[in-house]
Amino acid sequence: MRHTRTLLAVAAATSLALTACAPGGGGDDAADEDGPIKVGIIADLTGATGDVGTPYAAGEEAYVKWLNENGGIDGREIDATVTDYAYDVPTAERVYKEYVNDGVVAVMGWGTGDSEALKSRVSADELPFMSASYAEPLTDPEEAPYNFVVAPTYSDQARVGLNWIAEDGKSSEVALFHNDSPFGLAPVADAQEWAADLDLNVEPYAMPAGSTNYTGLLSQAKKQGAKYIMIQNVSSPAALVAKDIKAQGLDMQIVCLNWCADELFIDTAGAEAAEGHVLVQPFAPVSAEQPGHDEVNAYLEENGSSLEEEGLHFAQGWYTMHAMAEGIRAAVEEGDLSGAGIKEALETMGAIDTGGVVGAGEIEFSADSHRGSTGTGIYQVEGGEMAPVELGATP
Structure with a gap:
């Protein structure tokens, strides 16, 4: 090689x-x-x-x-x-x-x-x-x-996450923190459209690269009335958000999509700060065996x-x-x-x-669709582990 x-x-x-x-x-x-x-x-x-x-x-x-x-x-x-x-x-x-x-x-x-x-x-x-x-x-x-x-797709993952939020029902306001790139923006419009059908409101917030904290964005999300922070980003910045939520004692729950829904998010945030947050992850973690x-x-x-x-x-x-x-x-x-x-x-x-x-x-795959899979797992952080909430969830 x-x-x-x-x-x-x-x-x-x-x-x-x-x-x-x-x-x-x-x-x-x-x-x-x-x-x-x-x-x-x-x-x-x-x-x-x-x-x-x-x-x-x-x-x-x-x-x-x-x-x-x-x-x-x-x-x-x-x-x-x-x-x-x-x-x-x-x-x-x-x-x-x-x-x-x-x-x-x-x-x-x-x-x-x-x-x-x-x-x-x-x-x-x-x-x-x-x-x-x-x-x-x-x-x-x-x-x-x-x-x-x-x-x-990122859009399907966001739809699954929004379905979970609608069922959880703590708030109709969702802040979508995203990487400031085509990757981060990929599910935003679809998430907003899906949320409208669930009587939810999704407001997007770009996450500046290289930030050492996200207290400013969380303050904006708090003004919005959001109790859910959906994150379309990788693990390290998502972990900072979890730490900031913990440090400020905010009543907010993270819903991470694929690239921050992992062990690295838990390890970087620390088990205490990561506890209770929800992870939408199509690839089974090791703990799923x-x-x-x-x-x-x-x-x-x-x-x-x-x-x-x-x-x-x-x-x-x-x-x-x-x-x-x-x-x-x-x-x-x-x-x-x-x-x-x-x-x-x-x-x-x-x-x-x-x-x-x-x-x-x-x-x-088929000649009509190159979407190879639609099912994703939903996990919740419990005691530093990714505990399954639902496997094979689809929009």
Whole structure:
């Protein structure tokens, strides 16, 4: 596996031997029935979302290593290159171009900004693209024919969270704190529309990057009358919100969506500050003890770690890579290892088993929808753990 941490490093590496790749993906190496199968990974290891991007990318890498150690795909190894784009969209675009020149058959992306910026290019290049963005437009094959979304969308997660809030019934006012980026904004309009049908009011508040506290935003939310703070951001800033709520003695409950609904949020906030907050998380935490965790944990224990140490985002990266690898496997079996062949395989191969880790346990795409799953877990922090409230919740 080629492993590059910066754009300069990957540029130096790929300048030595670039392979021309016509639209359709693949290049000469993909056509070689005995050669490695190239996949490009765009990761955030050092940028604004690196706290969750690092374990996610580690899970992707680990899956590739595990797969290769277990015979690869029809005897062929996956040759994966990992590049840190530091959450910078222009860097992602340059890295993507280098991957295309290098002859990859598929790309694993990261953020909403880069996924949306690249969707027309991956379509033109016919390269299947899976990322850690669950923005709803990426599930529409007419708008993004080569993008595949393995988990419930951010909008579906927000809808599930708002359903829980409506049932909990402490207040009709909801403050939606969000990352100040396309990722953060992705579910806002859909959440507001859904909330109106539930007689709730959602007011969005952008969370300034690099803030050391969010007392100002909480003051605005208090004036709104909000008792619920839905958060569309990563774990570290969400943990600061929890600490501020605790420090000020505010009667507010956090409802975290995917990227702050994790063990890192609890550990960073501290068990006392995190206690009672609600986490909408489509990927089962380690405490859920799903069968799909066993394979990941066995690999980690052989390498001196454990899933408890690495966290749920590691398994998230593992099973996203697993979904793409299964599409590649099906394309190889059909004798068409091209981008178009992988796309067709993903749309027609049926359910991809994740042993209960993703959504309701399976990922399944079709030619009409690239939304791989709709079910998500709802958890509540109890004694420093993610205790299940409802599994497989859908809007």
